[in-house]
Amino acid sequence: MNAIAALTTPAVSVDIEGVNLSYGDNHVLKNVDLSIQPGEFFAFLGPSGCGKTTLLRLIAGFNQADTGRVLIGGKDISGLPPWKRDVGMVFQSYALWPHMTVARNVAFGLEERGVGRAEVDRRVAVALDLVGLGHLAGRRPSQLSGGQQQRVAVARTVAVEPKVLLLDEPLSNLDAKMRVQVRRELRDLQQRLGLTTIFVTHDQEEANTICDRIAVMNDGVVQQVGTPMELYERPANLFVANFLGTANILDGRIVGTGGERHFAIEGGIRLPLAADAVVPAGAKLVFRPQHAALTDATENAGGGLALPCVVAHREFLGASVRYGVRVGTTEVAVDTPFLSGHDLYEVGAEATVTLSPHALIWLSV
Ligand SMILES: Nc1ncnc2c1ncn2[C@@H]1O[C@H](COP(=O)(O)OP(=O)(O)OP(=O)(O)O)[C@@H](O)[C@H]1O
Numbered sequence: 001m002n003a004i005a006a007l008t009t010p011a012v013s014v015d016i017e018g019v020n021l022s023y024g025d026n027h028v029l030k031n032v033d034l035s036i037q038p039g040e041f042f043a044f045l046g047p048s049g050c051g052k053t054t055l056l057r058l059i060a061g062f063n064q065a066d067t068g069r070v071l072i073g074g075k076d077i078s079g080l081p082p083w084k085r086d087v088g089m090v091f092q093s094y095a096l097w098p099h100m101t102v103a104r105n106v107a108f109g110l111e112e113r114g115v116g117r118a119e120v121d122r123r124v125a126v127a128l129d130l131v132g133l134g135h136l137a138g139r140r141p142s143q144l145s146g147g148q149q150q151r152v153a154v155a156r157t158v159a160v161e162p163k164v165l166l167l168d169e170p171l172s173n174l175d176a177k178m179r180v181q182v183r184r185e186l187r188d189l190q191q192r193l194g195l196t197t198i199f200v201t202h203d204q205e206e207a208n209t210i211c212d213r214i215a216v217m218n219d220g221v222v223q224q225v226g227t228p229m230e231l232y233e234r235p236a237n238l239f240v241a242n243f244l245g246t247a248n249i250l251d252g253r254i255v256g257t258g259g260e261r262h263f264a265i266e267g268g269i270r271l272p273l274a275a276d277a278v279v280p281a282g283a284k285l286v287f288r289p290q291h292a293a294l295t296d297a298t299e300n301a302g303g304g305l306a307l308p309c310v311v312a313h314r315e316f317l318g319a320s321v322r323y324g325v326r327v328g329t330t331e332v333a334v335d336t337p338f339l340s341g342h343d344l345y346e347v348g349a350e351a352t353v354t355l356s357p358h359a360l361i362w363l364s365v
Pocket residue numbers: 023026028046047048049050051052053054055202
């Protein structure tokens with residue numbers, strides 16, 4: 001039988017509504033509301049301790065919320081124990097049985113559920129095939145690489161045919177090269193199964209490369225939900241702007257009115273604002289390093305969005321050069337493509353930072 005058809009169940013939505021959870025007086029999840037679409041590959045992304053694992057365990061049924069509820073496929077499952085939730089969780093440690101073969105590890109959860117012998121054998125074969133480990137069914141975990149162990153953990157979880165797959169930092173035990181390979185495999189597998197999947201990570205590159213949408217979390221609060229591109233281009237606040245990629249932040253205040261407005265930065269530096277620019281009160285100016293260019297101090301290359309600066313650092317990155325330049329007392333990063341034969345700016349040189357008008361982001365929180 002076709003391996004995919006054999007393990008595919010119709011995709012379901014996951015909804016988290018008004019969830020609060022405290023450990024003692026530590027309020028860990030604060031008014032969390034999320035709607036995850038059927039078949040979506042969704043990430044919880046945020047720094048260590050922000051509540052990602054706590055939220056994942058809540059969906060799996062290992063934690064209870066103080067308020068709010070969790071719905072799978074539109075059905076409130078808050079009162080159900082983990083084994084009745086149709087949810088499969090892959091733990092960071094993989095938790096494989098060292099004394100059992102790969103095949104026995106995958107079979108274990110099925111036997112626990114009372115699945116018959118022939119069906120267990122069939123599903124084990126299908127699940128191992130799916131992760132490309134059919135030929136290693138007789139090995140023990142200690143005889144596998146980290147990436148192969150990770151695939152056994154995934155095979156074991158999908159073999160029980162969960163409706164939702166939960167992955168808690170599943171790549172963190174792997175070296176950098178392996179992480180890139182395994183994350184592609186995971187994405188590919190998720191696409192073939194069409195399984196609603198939630199992936200926890202604190203690594204923005206991981207979330208960006210494999211997930212459809214991301215919920216950025218900080219201190220138990222969902223800061224923003226969106227596609228990787230939306231979060232990068234239109235961050236809702238300074239935390240999101242900083243967490244996804246490098247963000248330059250310039251403090252200043254608006255002076256003047258109408259078409260005569262300027263953004264005044266310390267040191268007497270003034271940036272003219274377009275008449276239609278919408279700038280919230282108290283906003284800071286945010287821009288990405290690649291949305292700025294460096295030109296000679298004498299060349300104020302038109303457009304007006306030019307700031308005098310002094311080169312403070314220079315890093316050669318191969319395809320590009322990253323400059324750290326001081327605008328007043330604030331240091332900002334500017335990425336320029338590296339073109340062979342072109343002169344680079346030296347540390348200490350005076351130059352001009354020119355900003356792309358369409359790439360300016362104004363954030364007040
Ligand atoms: N069983 C527990 N009892 C008490 N406090 C806990 C428990 N589990 C987690 N916490 C606390 O809840 C907060 C969130 O923890 P959680 O494990 O959800 O973070 P995380 O975002 O997964 O972090 P990491 O990226 O480090 O895994 C932390 O302050 C943590 O110390």
